[in-house]
Amino acid sequence: MAKTLLNGVNDVLRRVNILAGDTGVLTSLTDSARQPYIDTATQLWNEAIANVFSESGMPVPNQLGEGTITLATNTRNYALASDVVRLHFPLIDKTNNQVIKEFAAGYLAMLEADPEQDDAGLPMYGAIRPSDGQLFLDRAPTATENGRVYTYQYDKDASLSAATDAMPFTDEVYRALVPVVAELWRDSRNMSANQEVVNVNYGRAARLLRGIEARTTWQPRI
Secondary structure, eight states, X not given: OOOBHHHHHHHHHHHTTSSBTTBTOOSSSOOTTTHHHHHXXXXXXXXXXXXXXXHHTOOOTTOEEEEEEXXXXXXXXXXXXXXXXXXXXXXXXXXXXXXXXXXXXXXXXXXXXXXXXXXXXXXXXXXXXXXXXXXXXSSBOOTTTTTOEEEEEEEEOOOOOSTTOBOSSOHXXXXXXXXXXXXXXXXXXXXXXXXXXXXXXXXXXHHHHHTOXXXXXXXXXX
């Protein structure tokens, strides 16, 4: 069975002696007496997961999401999914076989291309508005385009937050990361962390993710 965030928090807090064995084991991520410890462990698990995938050069599983916008008359800006980290262009109107491409020069250049902000009709290009992260279109849809639905793909925030959220790797990788998160936890609490433990187990976890066995020798291979 895949390990969950709750498993991870319990195993780390056991390792740093906040929990003793199975005594007082957490059944949720809410516990008033130990909430600061739980929150720290949760945060550090997410940091460790991001770091090990980055080190391995592999994408985090289930990081791609899908959303839609629906064109509305005289509306040029549209809210995107709340967990968007990066939007992938183009947006696609599957019904009418139309796309909205990225305005490569960016939001400010789009404003400069239409100083009066009165272009209307079928949108062709879009850009992310820095002030609020919304999608801004080069043209305001008219009643003719009203109701058209565009689908988009995006990189989403893949952080774990719920107790039942599954770890995005095998139990073997999980076991390699438990000591890493425990040492990071000690460091965050101004305790003495063993950096060698962190480095060795990060490397081990990254190798396991890539399916690479540890070398038994560094002699040149013949």
